[in-house]
Amino acid sequence: MADQPWAAVDEYICDLLLGSDPDLEAALESSREAGLPPIAVAPNQGKLLHLLIRSLGASSVLEIGTLGGYSAIWMARALPAGGRLVTLEAAPKHAEVARSNLDRAGVGDRVEIRVAPALDSLKELAAAGAGPFDFVFIDADKENTRAYFEWSLSLSKVGTVIVVDNVVRNGGLIDAETKDAQVLGMRQFMDYASTEKRVEVTAVQTVGSKGYDGFAFAYVTNL
Numbered sequence: 001m002a003d004q005p006w007a008a009v010d011e012y013i014c015d016l017l018l019g020s021d022p023d024l025e026a027a028l029e030s031s032r033e034a035g036l037p038p039i040a041v042a043p044n045q046g047k048l049l050h051l052l053i054r055s056l057g058a059s060s061v062l063e064i065g066t067l068g069g070y071s072a073i074w075m076a077r078a079l080p081a082g083g084r085l086v087t088l089e090a091a092p093k094h095a096e097v098a099r100s101n102l103d104r105a106g107v108g109d110r111v112e113i114r115v116a117p118a119l120d121s122l123k124e125l126a127a128a129g130a131g132p133f134d135f136v137f138i139d140a141d142k143e144n145t146r147a148y149f150e151w152s153l154s155l156s157k158v159g160t161v162i163v164v165d166n167v168v169r170n171g172g173l174i175d176a177e178t179k180d181a182q183v184l185g186m187r188q189f190m191d192y193a194s195t196e197k198r199v200e201v202t203a204v205q206t207v208g209s210k211g212y213d214g215f216a217f218a219y220v221t222n223l
């Protein structure tokens, strides 16, 4: 990948359009120091999530997969006064790092981190009548993506937007023989999305500092 221009172009885009951001940089630094994997969204992807939320006027956001709270900071900053982000994370250490990063960034008061396997938290949220969420970002264990998408639909309203990260997996998505559980998870999600009548879905391939991947974008049209 060293001879690919993607990472350098991402650097150009981020320098030109995003600039420096001490709280986001500190979030990445403290995540690194705590030994979290370096798999947060890229800065320009984080800003896309932020702008989507602002353009929708979304005030209620659900994230599945918190890690160190990097994408959560971008999204929480997009919320209007009184807006809420609920983010689901299974690993207590990740949640702890995220909590301190969100607090440092000054958005801790509008973010609830639920520390449990996301399927459990989703069940609880649905049982408690939580939602509907205006925007959902699915970015946790790829094996459960289809289930996360179905739960997200039950926590949605007409007009909710659901973004699913990492659907392309370096092109693995089209390998019908794959044994990779994460790729299989994404293939199962895509098959499901193609038949689900409550949404209109597209997917877009991406290249950049995180390599070759992509995201799916779903719009809830009827429930």
Ligand code: SAH
Residues within 6 Å of the ligand: 039, 040, 041, 064, 065, 066, 067, 068, 069, 070, 071, 072, 088, 089, 090, 091, 094, 116, 117, 118, 119, 139, 140, 141
């Ligand atoms: N959205 C983050 C990155 C998330 S990485 C960002 O861009 O900054 C994926 C996260 O999902 C990891 O922190 C991992 O611990 C968490 N995860 C994995 N399996 C999970 C599960 N079953 N339930 C909840 N979280 C899970």
Ligand code: DHB
Residues within 6 Å of the ligand: 039, 040, 041, 139, 140, 165, 166
């Ligand atoms: C991985 C997970 C992610 O959410 C991501 O954006 C990139 C990589 C991974 O598990 O490898």
Ligand code: MG
Residues within 6 Å of the ligand: 039, 040, 041, 139, 165, 166
């Ligand atoms: Mg991801």
